[in-house]
Every structure is written in C-alpha cells, then in structure tokens.
Amino acid sequence: MSWRGRDVVSIRDFTRRDLEELFDKTRQMEAHARGRLDLLKGKILAVAFFEPSTRTRLSFETAMKRLGGDVIGFSSAEGTSVEKGETLADTIRMLDSYADAIVIRHRAEGAAKFAAEVAEAPVINAGDGAFNHPTQAMLDLYTIWRIKGRVDGLRVGIMGDLKYARTVNSLLEGLALFDVDVYLISPEFLRPRQETLDYIESRGLKYKLLAKVEEILPDLDVLYVVRIQKERFLDPLEYERVKGSYKVTAHMLKGAKEDLIVLHPLPRVDELDPSVDKTRHAAYFKQAAYGVPLRMALLSLILS
Structure with missing residues (x-):
C-alpha cells in the first residue's frame, strides 16, 4: 500500500515492509534534520493537541518546517472554540478545510480514528487515550x-x-x-x-x-x-x-x-x-x- 495520503491511526495498519521503507527514508532525512528542504513547500500541517506534549508536538512542527512547509494549530484546548462547546467533529472539519494533513493528540481512545473518518486530509495519531501512539x-x-x-x-x-x-x-x-x-x-x-x-x-x-x-x-x-x-x-x-x-x-x-x-x-x-x-x-x-x-x-x- 502506498504511503501517499495515508492515515496513521494505529501501528496495526502497517506492514513490516511499510516500516522498513520508513526507516530507509528516515536514514536519508537524518542528513537534513538540521537543514531545510523544499519537499513540502506550500503545504500546511495542522497540529491539534488536546493534551500536553513536548517532544511529539515540537518534533512534528520542526519536521514540517525543515521540509519547507508551514504549521498551524494549538497545543491545548484553552483559547479555542472547544471551550465554547465545539464538538471534535466540527474542530476537525475546520482544520481539514485549512490544512493538508492533521496531527491529533486526544485524551479519548478512538479520537484519531474518528478524526480520520471526518477529515478528507490524512490524519496522524499523536497519541489517543491509553492505547495508541x-x-x-x-x-x-x-x-x-x-x-x-x-x-x-x-x-x-x-x-x-x-x-x-x-x-x-x-x-x-x-x-x-x-x-x-x-x-x-x-x-x-x-x-x-x-x-x-x-x-x-x-x-x-x-x-x-x-x-x-x-x-x-x-x-x-x-x-x-x-x-x-x-x-x-x-x-x-x-x-x-x-x-x-x-x-x-x-x-x-x-x-x-x-x-x-x-x-x-x-x-x-x-x-x-x-x-x-x-x-x-x-x-x-x-x-x-x-x-x-x-x-x-x-x-x-x-x-x-
């Protein structure tokens, strides 16, 4: 299965061959981890972190910027329309209209799978509940x-x-x-x-x-x-x-x-x-x- 446009919800969805392809690509990217490529110039990544994170969120943001893309999003629900009662579905629909991919972290198990069903853009699970990362x-x-x-x-x-x-x-x-x-x-x-x-x-x-x-x-x-x-x-x-x-x-x-x-x-x-x-x-x-x-x-x- 091609990686292009793919959701990343659970590790169960990937084969050994998928991971080996990812490893080879990562090895190549090590040379550029302190530089800048224009592979994703013009692309926007939305980060929707409903739970605290340091390494996962910042590494996603750094990765996107190293690839020439841009990042939007939030690192907590505070200051967003979630505080006004906006549903997760509506938040994801909004981000889907703004970005080319969405990275989500949420306290509820199954939140990433739900987001992937709502969004047309690829959704990447940055941790949901106590089960998937x-x-x-x-x-x-x-x-x-x-x-x-x-x-x-x-x-x-x-x-x-x-x-x-x-x-x-x-x-x-x-x-x-x-x-x-x-x-x-x-x-x-x-x-x-x-x-x-x-x-x-x-x-x-x-x-x-x-x-x-x-x-x-x-x-x-x-x-x-x-x-x-x-x-x-x-x-x-x-x-x-x-x-x-x-x-x-x-x-x-x-x-x-x-x-x-x-x-x-x-x-x-x-x-x-x-x-x-x-x-x-x-x-x-x-x-x-x-x-x-x-x-x-x-x-x-x-x-x-």
Whole structure:
C-alpha cells in the first residue's frame, strides 16, 4: 500500500515492509534534520493537541518546517472554540478545510480514528487515550534498528506500567512484525491489556511476563523503560513497595551486556536515574532526537 495520503491511526495498519521503507527514508532525512528542504513547500500541517506534549508536538512542527512547509494549530484546548462547546467533529472539519494533513493528540481512545473518518486530509495519531501512539512506536523501532543495525533476533525488555502506557501497546504491536523475544516486566496488575496480549500472540510474538528486571537483565539487548504511574495505585503503601523495583540506575546496569541500550519515551520522573545518562547504555536522548528525521520521513511519504 502506498504511503501517499495515508492515515496513521494505529501501528496495526502497517506492514513490516511499510516500516522498513520508513526507516530507509528516515536514514536519508537524518542528513537534513538540521537543514531545510523544499519537499513540502506550500503545504500546511495542522497540529491539534488536546493534551500536553513536548517532544511529539515540537518534533512534528520542526519536521514540517525543515521540509519547507508551514504549521498551524494549538497545543491545548484553552483559547479555542472547544471551550465554547465545539464538538471534535466540527474542530476537525475546520482544520481539514485549512490544512493538508492533521496531527491529533486526544485524551479519548478512538479520537484519531474518528478524526480520520471526518477529515478528507490524512490524519496522524499523536497519541489517543491509553492505547495508541503509532509514531512513537515507529520512532522506538527505528532507534533500535538504527543503533543495533537490526530488530530481528534481539531480546527486548519492557519495564514499568505496561497497561496504561500507550507507547507500550503500540511498541508491542510493532515488535510483532519482527522476530524478537520480549520480556514484560511489571507488577501483576500493570501487565499489558489482554487485548494487546491476544493480538501479539496471534502474530506469533514470543513474550514472557516477569516481576523483576534482574531476572533477565544480563541477557537483554534493549531495555525500554516507562513510568510507574503512582495515581493508579489504590494503596499508597503498595506503590512504595514496588517503585524501587522499577527504577533503573547505573549501578544496576553493571551486570548488563556492554552493548545494551536503554530507551525511554520521555518524560521521565524517578524510574530512570540521571546516573544512567553518563553510561554507554543511555540512548533515550538520541531516541528523542531521531523524532525529527523520522517525522520528516513520515510527512514526506504521506504528503509529497
């Protein structure tokens, strides 16, 4: 399927070949991530962010401007007609009449799919609800591919809140396109949703559920960390009991492979100690930086 004019709602809508094409294009765009191309001159991207964002929103805006295009939109519902009671459908129709593509982030699951049904222009999901964040998964997979030179054959650990972190759901669905071993490390009640587990099982992804990272850390090639969300715990004492077990420190990584890479979608709180920043394993800032060329590649494939 061609990328041109395509919606990006869920990682499930893409094949391995699609992602490999995107990776090759991203690799080319790295040379221009600090420059300017005129590939999308005259095109306008609308960013509709109903939830806070730093990296995703700014990397999309930077990518569009690096490609010679322009950006309109908002970074919160404040100051827009949403405060007056405007429906999501009407907001999307308005943006659709102004722009060549729409990037949306929304608190409600299914918002991006709904927007894609309303708009004629391509719609890109920048995170909706607690389930989908396809371009983050594309970025995560690209970072692994770029640093490791491959995705197949790797052992990937994913640690933290695996139930409510939308980055995790999309990443797992993306990893299901490759031949990898995945280790899901979390408290029992924060394991991935059954729907996600059912999907990756149907795609043949090999995974194992673990309670502690120490059980598998020496064997990992990639450790992907997300925040344990304190607000999900009914008992504060239970949170205090587990939070230390889901924190990565430089000392902990002394037993890891020399070429282990640690990834994090950011922002971090206390689950990833700053001491890790100075180790050879830290790849999360490079991961964030790759967001610009990856989204340049994505926009150029969809709009040019």
